[in-house]
Amino acid sequence: xxxxxxxxxxxxxxxxxxxxxxxxxxxxxxxxxxxxxxxxxxxxxxxxxxxxxxxxxxxxxxxxxxxxxxxxxxxxxxxxxxxxxxxxxxxxxxxxxxxxxxxxxxxxxxxxxxxxxxxxxxxxxxxxxxxxxxxxxxxxxxxxxxxxxxxxxxxxxxxxxxxxxxxxxxxxxxxxxxxxxxxxxxxxxxxxxxxxxxxxxxxxxxxxxxxxxxxxxxxxxxxxxxxxxxxxxxxxxxxxxxxxxxxxxxxxxxxxxxxxxxxxxxxxxxxxxxxxxxxxxxxxxxxx
Ligand code: PMP
Numbered sequence: 001x002x003x004x005x006x007x008x009x010x011x012x013x014x015x016x017x018x019x020x021x022x023x024x025x026x027x028x029x030x031x032x033x034x035x036x037x038x039x040x041x042x043x044x045x046x047x048x049x050x051x052x053x054x055x056x057x058x059x060x061x062x063x064x065x066x067x068x069x070x071x072x073x074x075x076x077x078x079x080x081x082x083x084x085x086x087x088x089x090x091x092x093x094x095x096x097x098x099x100x101x102x103x104x105x106x107x108x109x110x111x112x113x114x115x116x117x118x119x120x121x122x123x124x125x126x127x128x129x130x131x132x133x134x135x136x137x138x139x140x141x142x143x144x145x146x147x148x149x150x151x152x153x154x155x156x157x158x159x160x161x162x163x164x165x166x167x168x169x170x171x172x173x174x175x176x177x178x179x180x181x182x183x184x185x186x187x188x189x190x191x192x193x194x195x196x197x198x199x200x201x202x203x204x205x206x207x208x209x210x211x212x213x214x215x216x217x218x219x220x221x222x223x224x225x226x227x228x229x230x231x232x233x234x235x236x237x238x239x240x241x242x243x244x245x246x247x248x249x250x251x252x253x254x255x256x257x258x259x260x261x262x263x264x265x266x267x268x269x270x271x272x273x274x275x276x277x278x279x280x281x282x283x284x285x286x287x288x
Contacts, residue, residue, distance in 0.1 A: 004081040006074045006114035008065075011081050017113065024107050025094025029154030031110075032056035034091040035248045036075065037119065039283045041085040044248075045211045046072055046288065049091075052151065052211070057093060059150045064093050065110055078114045088119040088249060094153070119249060122171050130256030130268045131245070133185070135234060136161035136173040140183040140206050148183065148206045158186040172245065174237070174258060177206040182232040188250050189213040192232065193242035193271045202229035212246040212279070219278045225271060234258070242269030244276070251283070252276040 005017035025031035034053045037044050050068040057064050064071070075089050091114050098107030121127070138160040141148055146157070158175075165173030165186065174190065177183040182201055184190055189210040191200045198220050203209050220227035237243055241264045243255040252275055254268035268276075 001083075003115075003117075004078065006078045006112075008112050011078065017115075019094060019111050019113075020097040022097040022100070023094050023111060024096065024098050024102075024104065025092070025111065025153050027098075027100070028095075028102060029152065029156070030060070030062075030104065030107075031092060031094035031153040032060065032062065032151055033093070033153060034089075034151060036089040036091070037248050037283075038079050038084065038087050038089065040286065041079075042286055042288070043072075043075060043079070043089070044283050044288075045215065046075065048211045048214070052209070053091060053093070055149075056151045059147065060152065061104065062093065062095060062110060064112065066112055071112065071114075074112075074114050075116075078116045082116045084116050084118070086119070087116050090115045090117070092153070122250060122253065126171060127250075127253045128268075130254035130266075131172055132170050132257040133172055133174050133255055134165055134168040134170050134259055136164040136175050136186075138164060138175065140175040140177050142178045143204070143206045148208050149203060151208060162186040174234075176234070180233065181205050182234065182237065183207050184210075185245050185247075188245035188247035188253070190232075190237075190245050190255075191216065191243065192236055192240035193269060194236070194240050196226070196271070198225055198227035198271065198275075199230045199232060199236070200227070201232055205231065210246055210248075212248055212251065215282060216246050216252060216275055216279060219275055219282060223274065223278060225275075237263060240264060242272045244268075244272040246279075252279045 003014040004011040094111040096107045096109040141157045172185045184207040
């Protein structure tokens with residue numbers, strides 16, 4: 001059965017889901033996106049993802065030609081049309097076709113695209129044992145250049161770091177900000193555990209405020225685990241008791257090594273495993 005993709009106002013077969021070569025999303029990475037996940041027929045934190053998408057669009061002065069309610073319904077329709085109760089959804093909003101110049105004013109028809117697919121996880125063996133990370137030499141974009149809080153179609157900064165990770169045999173890489181502080185990974189947020197307390201970099205470290213990150217912070221609070229935002233350096237990761245990363249696709253994944261150094265015991269830690277289990281329970285509970 002061909003996959004169905006939602007394009008602007010209706011579902012079309014994958015082969016008909018096309019954008020213009022003049023679309024500024026393609027020409028300049030001018031657009032925004034979201035990655036969402038459905039569990040047992042329910043999209044996890046749909047409202048939060050839509051809010052972040054609208055905030056990203058607003059930050060680049062792009063008007064999404066649809067209401068959040070309509071887009072939310074389109075996401076659900078696309079999952080259902082592809083028979084996916086559990087799946088990953090990519091929402092892409094491009095600036096639309098224009099002239100061969102940067103000027104966003106000379107574009108029209110922003111494209112609204114919703115793709116539903118099965119979820120591509122990191123290999124189960126890696127996530128069970130815990131990931132090895134390396135620190136990328138590529139710094140996370142300076143917030144004054146391109147704010148990491150905008151989930152834009154311009155992901156080359158992250159891709160450059162991802163390449164460095166892969167060249168070192170890792171599936172993820174740690175990115176530092178322009179001040180040398182820990183920011184995040186290429187597509188995941190990062191947490192450490194020290195003395196029973198959970199720490200994660202604040203938004204002004206130059207990160208995307210992950211929806212999974214927010215859910216994990218809430219779960220920690222509910223479990224009586226002290227959790228706070230703090231400026232972290234690699235020193236804090238090298239000397240942490242535990243470390244893990246979070247993301248819509250990854251969920252909660254232990255990190256056991258950074259730059260060839262073991263973190264804690266070099267195995268997934270107890271607080272990481274507790275929060276991982278709590279996260280799995282939350283997403284499968286049917287809570288919105
Ligand atoms: N940081 C970056 C750069 C990302 O691309 C993502 C994935 N969207 C995340 C963090 C994790 O965010 P979320 O939990 O909302 O998927």
